[in-house]
Amino acid sequence: MNLTERLNAARGVPPSFETTPAGIGVKNATPSQEAVPLSGAGTALAGLKQRAGDALFERMGARLTDPNMSEELLRKAARDELSVVIDEEQVPLTPDERRRLIREIGDDVLGYGPLQKFLDDDSVTEIMVNRADQIYIERGGQLALTDSSFATEAHLRRVIERIVSKIGRRIDESSPMVDARLEDGSRVNAIIPPLAVSGPSLTIRKFSKVPLTVQNLIDYGTLTPDMAQLLSACVRARMNILVSGGTGTGKTTLLNVLSSFLPEEDRIVTIEDAVELQLQQLHVVRLESRPPNIEGRGEVSIRDLLRNTLRMRPDRIVVGEVRGGEALDMLQAMNTGHDGSLSTVHANSPRDAIARLETLVLMAGMDLPLRAVREQIASAVNLIVHLTRLRDGTRRLTHITEVQGMEGEVVTLQDAFTFDYSAGVDQSGRFLGKPVPTGVRPRFVDHFAEVGITIPASIFGTQPTNAGRR
Incomplete structure (x- = not known):
């Protein structure tokens, strides 16, 4: 039994049927007789798709990964080749079945299956x-x-x-x-x-096709309007901000939102391992690191790009994530006139973010005393914004924490906002709590007045909570 007969048998088509230009039919068929849908082919159809896909790969060869070939031309060439492949299989298909098969195989080969x-x-x-x-x-x-x-x-x-x-x-x-x-x-x-x-x-x-706005995050309950107003003021006042959080908590999304507060007139340079940020400003230079080639040469690291960025006259430096020795170069940039820089770091709390920065700086290979590292951090970073993914799957901004300086050997932190868990959960298991002010006015508010930025004192509340200086 050949392929056509096996396919017909799987579709329940009697052996007396034969291939016609319109698809499948009986000799001298009457208009009332219709072709059986392709979906009835079951295993035979799956085998056909597999063979057609493999044959298409062989026929297309290097064209499938040719960076100089546009997506439109590639799809047209693939459709033409696929038509030839299906013709060679001699499978009886109606025009609609043929178009659908070509589309499905095209998605498998040219799309993401x-x-x-x-x-x-x-x-x-x-x-x-x-x-x-x-x-x-x-x-x-x-x-x-x-x-x-x-x-x-x-x-x-x-x-x-x-x-x-x-x-x-x-x-x-x-x-x-x-x-x-x-x-x-x-x-x-x-x-x-x-x-x-x-x-x-x-x-x-996945990232949203349309970049999320601060209003979206407010609507989702990630942060409050008061927190958004404070963060906007901090970005415009050129404070150095570190976004911390665990994996999948929304650090890159929040970094995108914070970048929306950057002035249009500033020259912004972004540095990332793989480009993810979606800045909407006009004056933006996007840099991406490069792994080594097959000979182990040609690598360009985040640290290399960060050093080069200092020669590019940036007003703002945005580092997608610090995860190695580039942390030292970032802190030095923040301490040498490049105020208003933004970055993210993996950590479980604002205090852990400080400890992780210390570790990353030591990864730079410099034999620095721990106190010197902490002094660099305390003078460079002004604000830590911490995100947490709660048990109900929601992502919430749980801390806005000021880095106040050093006391002895310890970097001192002061919470301006913390998440209130006391409200419990609703019937569906969703947390009812929200971020609340601690009642403590951050020291950096004095700097706002110097640069002409005003925010209402009511943002910080009047009754301190249990959270505070650490």
Whole structure:
């Protein structure tokens, strides 16, 4: 039994049927006889799609990863090649079935296969492919296992290679980990065997197609209008701000929102491992680090870019995240006239953010006394804004903390806002609490008056809470 007969049998079509220009029909068929839908083919259809996809890859070759070929031309060439492939299979299809098959295979080969529908779904915030047959998504802060899967590990590997090749990066056995991004700025991390024991693994952190505004965060309950007013004043007053939080708490999103307060007339330079920030100002220079090539040469680190940025006459420096020795260069920049800088750091609390900065500075390889490191931090960083992802999946701004200076060997911190957990949770498990002022007026408010910025004293409340100086 040939492929056509097997496909017909799977679709329940009697052997007396034969291929006609319009699709499938009986000799001397009457108008009342209709073609059976393609979806009835089951396993035969899946096999056809797999073979057609493999054949398309062979025919397209290097054109699939050619950076000089536009997406429109690539899709047109793929459709033409795919039409030839399907013709060679000699599978009986109606025009509608043929168009749908070409579209589905095109999505598998040129798009992101089973991930495409999740990428198009704005309610999905993260996609996690543990292996070819196991895909999780995050929606509303909660994880869920999907019923989608890749056909094979090779299919998943091709999707990964397609993503990373678009930005000039590579992934193979000699370089089995990579950070990349999609066209819309979504962050991608991929790791393949031999490091990934169960097969290639892919994680995509999606970002909103339209950058979130401060009003969006207020509406979501992430912060309050008073906090937004204070943060806006701090950015305009050229204070150095560090956004801290755990993985997936929304640090990059908040950094984007803070950057919206930057004046249009300032020259802004952003430095990132993979470009994610979506600054709306006109005068912006975006820099991205580069991994080493296959010979282990050509690496350009965040630290290299930060040093170069100081020669670019920046008014504001925005570092996507400090995670190594570049922390020392950032602190030195903040202490040598580059006020108003913004960055993020992984930490579990404002106090932990200070300790982590100390560790990162020591990673620069300089044999500095710990007190000297702490003095650098205390004089460079003015404000720590801390985000937390609560048990209900929501992301909340739980601390706005002033860095006041040094007392003995300790960097002193003072909370201006903290999150009040005392309200408990509602019936659905969502926290009812909100950030509240501690009643303590930060010292940096005196600087606001010097630069002509006024904010009402009522923002800071009148009754101090238990939180405060640490």
